[in-house]
Amino acid sequence: MRSVTVAFATFQESIRQPAFYALLVIGVMLLLFSYVLPTFQLDTGEVKFVRDIGLGTFSLCILLLGIFSASNLITTEIENKTAMTVMSKPLRRHEFVLGKYMGIGLALAFLGLFLTVVFLAVIVGKVAGGDIVYRKVQPYQAILPEITVVFPGLFLGFLQALILVAVSVALSIRLPMILNVSISFALFILANISGPLVDYLAREHSIFTATARYIFYVLPNLRSAVEVNSAIGLGRFVPASFVAWAAVYSLLYIAAALSFAVFLFQDKELG
Numbered sequence: 294m295r296s297v298t299v300a301f302a303t304f305q306e307s308i309r310q311p312a313f314y315a316l317l318v319i320g321v322m323l324l325l326f327s328y329v330l331p332t333f334q335l336d337t338g339e340v341k342f343v344r345d346i347g348l349g350t351f352s353l354c355i356l357l358l359g360i361f362s363a364s365n366l367i368t369t370e371i372e373n374k375t376a377m378t379v380m381s382k383p384l385r386r387h388e389f390v391l392g393k394y395m396g397i398g399l400a401l402a403f404l405g406l407f408l409t410v411v412f413l414a415v416i417v418g419k420v421a422g423g424d425i426v427y428r429k430v431q432p433y434q435a436i437l438p439e440i441t442v443v444f445p446g447l448f449l450g451f452l453q454a455l456i457l458v459a460v461s462v463a464l465s466i467r468l469p470m471i472l473n474v475s476i477s478f479a480l481f482i483l484a485n486i487s488g489p490l491v492d493y494l495a496r497e498h499s500i501f502t503a504t505a506r507y508i509f510y511v512l513p514n515l516r517s518a519v520e521v522n523s524a525i526g527l528g529r530f531v532p533a534s535f536v537a538w539a540a541v542y543s544l545l546y547i548a549a550a551l552s553f554a555v556f557l558f559q560d561k562e563l564g
Contacts, residue, residue: 295383295384295392296388296389296391296392296395297395299384299388299391299392299393300391301396302392302396303366303392303393303395303396303399303400304396304403307358307396307397307399307400308400308403308404310361310362310365312357312358312361313358313400316357316404317354317404317407317408319354320350320354320404320407320411321407321411323346323350324346324347324408324411324412324415325411325415326346327342327343327346327347327415328343328415328418328419330342339419340419340439344439344443344525347412347415347443348446348450348525350412351405351408351409351412351447351450352454354404355401355404355405355408355451356454356457356481358400358401358404359397359454359455359457359458359461360457360474360477360478362400363393363394363397363462363477364464364465364473364474364477365470366393366397367466368465368468368469368470368473369470371465372469386555386558386559387558389558390462390551390554390558391551393462394458394459394462394551397458397462398455398458401451401454401458402451405447405451409447412443412447413443416440416443417436417440420439421436441530442529442530445521445525445531445536446521448536449521452540452543453515455547456513456515456543456546457480457481457513459547459550460477460513460550461473461477462550462551462554463550463551463553463557464476464477466557466558467557480512480513483512484512484513484514484515487505487509487512488509488514490505490509491505491506491509513546514542
């Protein structure tokens with residue numbers, strides 16, 4: 294219950310940040326831009342363009358909000374001694390960490406909900422209205438498949454952000470904001486390229502293959518989200534079993550990252 298109280302307060306702080314409204318405006322503008330901008334492709338080309346832009350915008354916006362919120366809110370509370378005041382109440386340290394994480398997660402879900410509504414509206418408009426140049430009207434029966442195909446990508450994009458937020462929460466306990474943000478983005482890039490890098494080194498029989506493979510297993514595996522978005526962009530449905538396994542993996546990694554965060558926070562000097 295005490296974690297829920299911290300989570301609600303953190304959620305309110307997160308959505309009051311200028312970054313929340315900036316990312317909301319930018320995200321909505323990019324989604325609307327994907328509708329207005331013609332790609333001069335017939336039939337499914339226009340919808341594919343909207344799907345690609347929409348999934349990328351959704352993932353990037355909630356990822357940015359998550360990293361900045363975790364880096365800013367938690368680090369600021371520790372540096373300003375606010376955390377010490379909070380901990381003077383009957384609140385355990387693990388409840389503080391979990392509450393902060395849940396609050397940031399709620400803020401991501403709130404932003405994601407707004408972007409999802411706009412994204413789906415753009416898809417409906419594009420499919421129902423047809424090509425923006427040629428105005429070839431599509432039957433309404435075509436709308437439902439185009440909407441349902443993007444949900445796995447949205448879900449996995451949300452899980453990807455939650456994983457990186459959990460890592461950023463752990464980093465924020467020991468590192469200043471700028472360094473936390475920099476490392477979080479570096480981890481995001483490395484996590485996306487580590488898979489292809491291991492494959493390349495293995496083909497070249499490099500001496501660094503074992504090291505790269507070790508790094509690959511330690512870092513979060515975000516490659517699946519990229520591959521899923523590519524498949525969805527082509528209009529392919531993602532199997533529910535794949536999404537389920539990705540969700541299990543994400544929850545396990547989040548649990549490990551938060552456990553590490555609690556471990557770091559146990560002996561953190563707040564005074």
